[in-house]
Amino acid sequence: MIRYIILISRFNFLLIGALFLFLIGWPQNTVAQNDNSGRFKTVVIDAGHGGRDPGAVGKDVKEKDIVLAVALKVGEYLKRELPEVKVVYTRTTDVFVPLDERAEVANKAKADLFVSIHANAISNPRIYGAETFVLGLHRSEENLEVAKKENSVIVLEEDYTTKYEGFDPNSPESYIIFELMQNVYLDQSISAASIIQEQFETRVGRRNRGVKQAGFLVLRKTSMPGVLVELGFLSNRSEERFMASEEGQVYLASAIFRSIRDYKNRYEARNNLHMAQGEPTNVEENMEEMTPETTEDFQPEEVIEFRIQVASSARRLSEKEGPYLQFDDVWNYQDGQLYKYTTGVSASYEQISDLLMEVRKIIPDSFIIAFKDGERVPVSSVRD
Ligand SMILES: [Zn+2]
Structure with missing residues (x-):
């Protein structure tokens, strides 16, 4: 019996709700929101x-x-x-x-x-x-x-x-x-x-x-x-x-x-x-x-980096020796059994050449190396 009463009152509530919506119209913003959702705007x-x-x-x-x-x-x-x-x-x-x-x-x-x-x-x-x-x-x-x-x-x-x-x-x-x-x-x-x-x-x-x-x-x-x-x-x-x-x-x-x-x-x-x-x-x-x-199309497809190699070593150097004492920006990479140390980085060969003149005042036999997308490549293959 109690259950029956609840059913009736729910039914009434629905009726009133439907009438109310009929009178005021369906809320517009719900429709508008659904229409826009899903897109990154x-x-x-x-x-x-x-x-x-x-x-x-x-x-x-x-x-x-x-x-x-x-x-x-x-x-x-x-x-x-x-x-x-x-x-x-x-x-x-x-x-x-x-x-x-x-x-x-x-x-x-x-x-x-x-x-x-x-x-x-x-x-x-x-x-x-x-x-x-x-x-x-x-x-x-x-x-x-x-x-x-x-x-x-x-x-x-x-x-x-x-x-x-x-x-x-x-x-x-x-x-x-x-x-x-x-x-x-x-x-x-x-x-x-x-x-x-x-x-x-x-x-x-x-x-x-x-x-x-x-x-x-x-x-x-x-x-x-x-x-x-x-x-x-x-x-x-x-x-x-x-x-x-x-x-x-x-x-x-x-x-x-x-x-x-x-x-x-x-x-x-x-x-x-x-x-x-x-x-x-x-x-x-x-x-x-x-x-x-x-x-x-317009983006650089490959990343070319020129660096100046200043040292190489069979063991990994600590940051308290060798090139680290001579330059404030040292980057190293592993080439086979050797650790190689570089300074400077540029996407422009011209810029790195200017820097090379400065670096050679400290390490006379330093030279330019090149990387394409992080892989070492011959300088001539990427020089413009
Ligand atoms: Zn900031």
């Missing part, structure tokens, strides 16, 4: 720092200038190759933008992905390589240091203690909030970060320092998948030169562009899969179709 490109905040400072260049140049190139490639994607910048000139405003720009744009571009610096000039961060609690002191450095820009903002609820960028205790936080976009952010790191390593010949987690305020305040890219170390001479060069910036920007394109394809393929219920779709196949051949 907007990306925010965030060039770190700017204006009175130079970011990391190298010998010749500042982080704010390098990251702006790379960010603008990424946007340019996106607009040219993927005109259906809306590109939103947090800055396009040398201006100071507070962290919370950057996040607000992304949230207002309802972006599908937030890409913050930075460059690193550290006291040890021998450390180099690219790394990409997602929001989380740091697993090492090293990661905490990067987050501290990037977050400390808020002290240049007026009223930062109120705006960031008393967050002190330099106090490790402040970072406890990142432990309690739930990052609902973690998987997608890691996926984007991994694509970027893979591109940097395989297509730009960067040393891959990996995908890492740390507490970045700018990522915390954005409500979408997001990554913070550290292009390289301005404290390492050869990496500074690479990032300061036009070639270096083109390579880095194309890698980030391709990563966003791949992320978009995966995102859409996955959503199509969900929408086409019961109808098995091959994600890989979809991605093939959605990747037009022509988008590859």
Whole structure:
């Protein structure tokens, strides 16, 4: 009997509901949302720092200038190759933008992905390589240091203690909030970060320092998948030169562009899969179709690097001997049984030749070697 009454009252409720919908019409926004879902529409490109905040400072260049140049190139490639994607910048000139405003720009744009571009610096000039961060609690002191450095820009903002609820960028205790936080976009952010790191390593010949987690305020305040890219170390001479060069910036920007394109394809393929219920779709196949051949045309297909060889040794040298004492940027590779040591790196033969004259003042029999996509090749085969 009780059960019967409940059934009746449910029936009444449904009737009233149907009548109500009939009178006010079907909610429009539900339809509109379904219509748009599944497509990657907007990306925010965030060039770190700017204006009175130079970011990391190298010998010749500042982080704010390098990251702006790379960010603008990424946007340019996106607009040219993927005109259906809306590109939103947090800055396009040398201006100071507070962290919370950057996040607000992304949230207002309802972006599908937030890409913050930075460059690193550290006291040890021998450390180099690219790394990409997602929001989380740091697993090492090293990661905490990067987050501290990037977050400390808020002290240049007026009223930062109120705006960031008393967050002190330099106090490790402040970072406890990142432990309690739930990052609902973690998987997608890691996926984007991994694509970027893979591109940097395989297509730009960067040393891959990996995908890492740390507490970045700018990522915390954005409500979408997001990554913070550290292009390289301005404290390492050869990496500074690479990032300061036009070639270096083109390579880095194309890698980030391709990563966003791949992320978009995966995102859409996955959503199509969900929408086409019961109808098995091959994600890989979809991605093939959605990747037009022509988008590859303008990008450097192969990465050429010239370096200057200054020493070779049958055993691995420590960082306290030989070439490490003579040069501040030493890179080594293994060739059969030998460890070979180089200094300097450039995509231009002309540039490396200029450097060779300087290096020969210290090591008279040093010479130029060449790498194509990370493989040693004869200099003559890649010299323009
Ligand atoms: Zn930075």
